[in-house]
Amino acid sequence: MEGAIGKIRELERVARELEPDADTRRHITDRVVRYAAGFLDKIHDGLAFNADGNDGSGLYAAPISEEPLEIEAILDLVEKNVDTPALNPASGGHLAYIPGGGIYPAALGDYLADVANRYAGVYYVGPGAVRMEHMLTRWMSDLIGYPAGSGGDLTSGGSIANLVGIVTARDARELKAKDFAKAVVYMTDQAHHSVDKALRIAGLGECIVRHIETDKRFRMRADTVDSAIQKDRQDGLIPWLVVASAGTTDAGAVDPIDAVADIAERHDLWLHVDAAYGGFFILCDPARNMFEGIGRADSVVMDPHKGLFLPYGCGAVLIKDRSLLGKAHYYQANYMQDVAGAEDEYSPADHSPELTRHYRGLRLWLPLKLFGIRPFRACLEEKLHLARYFHVEIQKVDGFEAGPTPDLSVVTYRYIPKKGNADEFNRRIIEEVHKDGRVFLSSTILDGKFTLRLAALAFRTHLDTIDTALDVLRRAVKRVKAA
Numbered sequence: 001m002e003g004a005i006g007k008i009r010e011l012e013r014v015a016r017e018l019e020p021d022a023d024t025r026r027h028i029t030d031r032v033v034r035y036a037a038g039f040l041d042k043i044h045d046g047l048a049f050n051a052d053g054n055d056g057s058g059l060y061a062a063p064i065s066e067e068p069l070e071i072e073a074i075l076d077l078v079e080k081n082v083d084t085p086a087l088n089p090a091s092g093g094h095l096a097y098i099p100g101g102g103i104y105p106a107a108l109g110d111y112l113a114d115v116a117n118r119y120a121g122v123y124y125v126g127p128g129a130v131r132m133e134h135m136l137t138r139w140m141s142d143l144i145g146y147p148a149g150s151g152g153d154l155t156s157g158g159s160i161a162n163l164v165g166i167v168t169a170r171d172a173r174e175l176k177a178k179d180f181a182k183a184v185v186y187m188t189d190q191a192h193h194s195v196d197k198a199l200r201i202a203g204l205g206e207c208i209v210r211h212i213e214t215d216k217r218f219r220m221r222a223d224t225v226d227s228a229i230q231k232d233r234q235d236g237l238i239p240w241l242v243v244a245s246a247g248t249t250d251a252g253a254v255d256p257i258d259a260v261a262d263i264a265e266r267h268d269l270w271l272h273v274d275a276a277y278g279g280f281f282i283l284c285d286p287a288r289n290m291f292e293g294i295g296r297a298d299s300v301v302m303d304p305h306k307g308l309f310l311p312y313g314c315g316a317v318l319i320k321d322r323s324l325l326g327k328a329h330y331y332q333a334n335y336m337q338d339v340a341g342a343e344d345e346y347s348p349a350d351h352s353p354e355l356t357r358h359y360r361g362l363r364l365w366l367p368l369k370l371f372g373i374r375p376f377r378a379c380l381e382e383k384l385h386l387a388r389y390f391h392v393e394i395q396k397v398d399g400f401e402a403g404p405t406p407d408l409s410v411v412t413y414r415y416i417p418k419k420g421n422a423d424e425f426n427r428r429i430i431e432e433v434h435k436d437g438r439v440f441l442s443s444t445i446l447d448g449k450f451t452l453r454l455a456a457l458a459f460r461t462h463l464d465t466i467d468t469a470l471d472v473l474r475r476a477v478k479r480v481k482a483a
């Protein structure tokens, strides 16, 4: 026995290294905070995209080993290999894809969440953490006009939120494997690829996906959905799901949700609205009317790590009838028996694919409490105006033509050279923009043409950023012409 106790004490001595004393804690925290402050001090002058060729492989030169490393050396590895190369998503110059940014107090929320490590999966053990999440999904449900009895889940992002929505729809419509090859989904070709991915992961890869025509502004033509459903029914198929986008990734287009809801209701189809990018623009007066009818959807996805500028790792799915979310995600297990019946609130674990999960409410709740909603709304409305501003200004630059007036904050445009291949010219513009690095822009293919995009959603993007983008583009054109 003595030998065993000696061994335990020896192991304990080493194990206790996992709990630094107060002085050491202060020291490492101080270094981390100083590093973060240095990062933020440089954010406005630094690059949005660093194309210097560093690929982060220096991390491999310091393999995970038995031996500890000083915090300074660790932060040095992070700075050189992670925080320097390629895209800086925290930069206001991030104008590609769908940016977000990462507001600082969310990091403090994460810090507190991680220190306390409350259990946010099960109400019985973490009632406060669970209520905090419910309060946030309730707030979002109120924004879109969902009734009491609706519910939702904070997810890691929009892709998982879409998956949860689609699995809920599948089970609510009692779609069985024998039906899958006859089941029809309606959406436009502008719907986010995570919807296709979710269908496949949900076992619905054999479903028929009908790509509904879009109008000149890349919005779903609701009038054609109706006839498509009728025809499919006549042909013995099983129409069951319509996916509308409230803010497409390519062009920021908002489908006519209310008109689509009419059709979904008439034919008794599940309506899922992917508002991962656009959803929080419902906070802004100039955009609100575009979301008319969103409360009629059966499920809605919104991404706080886009529209509320949170650091990556926070999406949300909202289901109008919460019991359907529960039906698709409940579980039973003997070792969970203490949990049963202890609830006056529902547990996220019963309403999500996850059991143990990040206590992700605090990173959203803390900034909302600290700032109030007002600056979020202003920041979103500012982005609507910045997109309009860019849309006007880019057309004043000789040679550029722009896509439709933006519904939200994505602008599409391209350069038309006097001679030569336009697609190739625009591809080279993007290369030059990356080399410059002050802003980061991306491209896509629209109507078969190589098209440039500017997406304003990073909270650090302001008027001066858009002027910089215009300058970068003018110079890029000059360089491509000169080459």
Ligand SMILES: *Cc1c(COP(=O)(O)O)cnc(C)c1O
Binding pocket: 098, 156, 157, 158, 159, 160, 162, 192, 194, 245, 247, 248, 249, 274, 275, 276, 277, 303, 315
């Ligand atoms: C970003 C986006 C998604 C995917 O969300 P993630 O948070 O990146 O997983 C889905 N739909 C739309 C419209 C998006 O913009």
